[in-house]
Amino acid sequence: MIFLTKFKKYIISLSFVFFALFSTAYAEVIRVTIDAGHGGRDFGASNRGLKINEKTLTLQMAKKLKKYFEQDKHFKVFMTRESDKYLELKDRVKIAQKNNSDIFVSIHVNYTNHKNVYGIDVFVQSPKRIRDEVQRFLNNKAVIKSDELGFLGADLKHNSKMDSFLMFALLDSVYEESKKMATKTLESIVRNKFPLHDKSKRASMDKVKEQGLQVLVAPNIVSVLVETGYLTNNNEGKKLKQASYQNRLMKSVYLGVKNYVNKHQNNLISLRKVREPFSPKQYYRVKKGDSLFAVARKFDVSVTNIKEWNHLRKSTIYPNQKLRVK
Ligand SMILES: [Zn+2]
Secondary structure: OHHHHHHHHHHHHHHHHHHHHHHHHHHOOEEEEEEEOOEOOEOOOEEOOOOEEHHHHHHHHHHHHHHHHHOOOOEEEEEOOOOOOOOOHHHHHHHHHHOOOOEEEEEEEEOOOOOOOOOEEEEOOOOHHHHHHHHHHHOOOOOOOHHHHOOOHHHHOOOOHHHHHHHHHHHHHHHHHHHHHHHHHHHHHHHOOOOEOOHHHHHOOOOOOHHHHHHOOOOOOEEEEEEEEEOOOHHHHHHHHOHHHHHHHHHHHHHHHHHHHHHHHHHHHHHHHHHHHHOOOOEEEOOOOOOHHHHHHHOOOOHHHHHHHOOOOOOOOOOOOEEEOO
């Protein structure tokens, strides 16, 4: 009997540990940045007959995708743009970095000279180019501008060999995770009966098109780029204009990302920790009369961000307090 009681106690405490592990893992909020491709003077692809262009469609779809993520407490969503605004690629990455994003989802519409070509593609960014650049930098053969890398250029200068190994590991892990997320996204798109551009793409996710490299420049964040179809194909173009089609397609993208997160959330959480030393930071010494809101506005970040970075429970700040503001 005594043995049984002890055994019971053991089981109970063990299940508490499991519960704690499970519940903390599940309670982690995953931060997603959604990127509506193009915008402002950059129209992207267009179809004159259908009177529609890419920048309009990507914004409409990104907003729908945002709604799906917002309805899910597991995610916190950020957008690179919410209006018809021109953004450089580096601006998009900066927004994702600033919000400490775990995931970056970019929405685009494709085009080609062949009007019969249609279907959806999902791309990931190969770390090869960025690996080469970092290697050249380490060999003192090139100067890397942080804008070109989309992250951490300034910090790298002072970093040790150890840090550079860590960075290569980070780039490779992000690539592996991005492939998993892209595969889940593709699976969801197929499951929901949307046409893929080229069925062979499914089998070889390693193949990344050049244009994918151009528009996807956050090598330290798990990212996918969804080409939602061909605007140059009249049939697909018409569908892409429909709100109901956009909703269904974005729901399947959301479900794909969610499937990935459900399975590999712990990897995303680990990547946060690896990324941290490489993320650009800035500190500010609080002056008399400063409010948290005013400081947030001064550095163009959210109050929530500052509270998180500084582990603040309340919004009260004190003169001479050192705050991380970026
Ligand atoms: Zn595009």
